[in-house]
Amino acid sequence: MGFTLLIIVIILALLFDYINGFHDAANSIATVVSTKVLTPFQAVVWAAFFNFLAYFLFNLNIADTVAKTADTMNINLVVILAGVVAAICWNLFTWWFGIPSSSSHTLIGGFAGAAVAHGGLDVINLGVIGKIAAFIVLAPIIGMIMAYTITVIIINICRYANPSRAEWWFKKLQLASSALFSLGHGANDAQKVMGIIAAAVIVYLKDENLSVDTMSHWLHVGYTVIDGKVKINHIPEWIPIACYTAIAAGTMSGGWKIVKTMGTKITKVTPLEGVAAETAGAVTLFFTEYFKIPVSTTHTITGAIIGVGLSKRVSAVRWGVTISLMWAWVLTIPVSAALAALIYTILSFFL
Known part of the structure; x- marks a missing residue:
């Protein structure tokens, strides 16, 4: 039963990653599509390539942090299953309603809520969750300030440039800035599902009292336990390959509702502003990845797009849309946690 449950968790985690493609991966291409630098299909291929490239350039900081949301040694596979379903x-x-909420915080909230239902507050890492929750506010603010600053600097440097020639150059530069943002997105978002799958494998080995050395190669998740907490050192190659494939497929399948919201409804974005927003978003993602903080690419790029809008005037930002997005951000963790706790309670009667 344990192995069957592990396979179900892995499949549902990849399904979540696919849905994340509807949701968060679309954000990495929203501005480059809205400025018509690339067609939607070209943008998806471009983003998917740099998402995957991130695997070779970044370590497992984010995957490790997500796995530490709950005490892996004191939960079971039903906890992870309930979190992923929620x-x-x-x-x-x-x-469905075109709301760019955070898939990152949805996953973390679900994982934490199911863990609390299983063993109370003692089995979750409140320090990790508190840091992640703080960046619901901090990530968009950092992105906004950086994007505003970059936009103002670019405008002043290029104030005497020929407008048509400048736009041509910024369309080319947007390819580079969107590539950077996709790298940051790959380093952040895809690793979250990797962390959940790795945690599921570790829990399975623990519950079945198995050693990693006795398992086939595909279950060789390297980890150490320090002061009762699990640190992930290695994951087999199939996990990142599966995660990146799922998120890219999801983007191609249904991300355009979110692209429309991010690329046109918050503020009108020009190629210059696209460069500023994506560069600011990328730097923010690199910064948070370095400090092992899972943040939302949705929050980050939203803040950056608001920043470029503010560089024109305050009224250039559609604040009604922005406020509705913020409500979704605030509600995501508690709603996901409550839903996961309910699902865990129900599943516990059958599993």
């Missing part, structure tokens, strides 16, 4: 439900709900 995350899928909330993501589909917000995607």
Whole structure:
């Protein structure tokens, strides 16, 4: 039964990653599509390539942090299953209404809520969750300030440039800035599902009292336990390959509702502003990845787009849309946690 449950968790985690493609991966291409630098299909291929490239350029900081949301040694596979199911439900709900909520915080909220239902507050890492929750506010603010600053600097440097020639150059530069943002997105978002799958494998080995050395290569998740907490050192190659494939497929399948919201409804974005927003978003993602903080690419790029809008005037930002997005951000973790706790309670009667 344990192995069957592990396979179900892995499949649902990849399904979540696919739905994340509807939701968060679309954000990495929203500005480059809205400025017509690339067609939607070209943008997806471009983003998917740099998402995957991130695997070779970054370590497992984010995957490790996500796995530490709950005490892996004191939970079971039903906890992870309930968390992933809750995350899928909330993501589909917000995607249906075109709300760019955070898939990252959905997954973390679901994982934590199911863990609390299983063993109380003692089995979750409140320090990790508190840091992640703080960046619901900090990530968009950092992105906004950086994007505003970059936009103002670019405008002053290029104030005497020929407008048509400048736009031509910024369309080319947007390819580079969107590539940077996709690298940051790959280093951040894809690793979250890797962390959940790795945690599921570790829990399975623990519950079945198995050693990693006795397992086939595909279950060789390297980890150490320090002061009762698990640190992930290595994951087999199939996990990142599967995660990146799922998120890219999801983007091609249904991300355009979110692209429309991010690329046109918050403020009108020009190629210059696209460069500023994507560069600011990329730097923010690199910064948070370095400090092992899972942040939302949705929050980050939203803040950056608001920043470029503010560089024109305050009224250039459609604040009604922005406020509705912020409500979704605030509600994501508690709603996902409550839903996961309910699902865990129900599943516990059958598993």
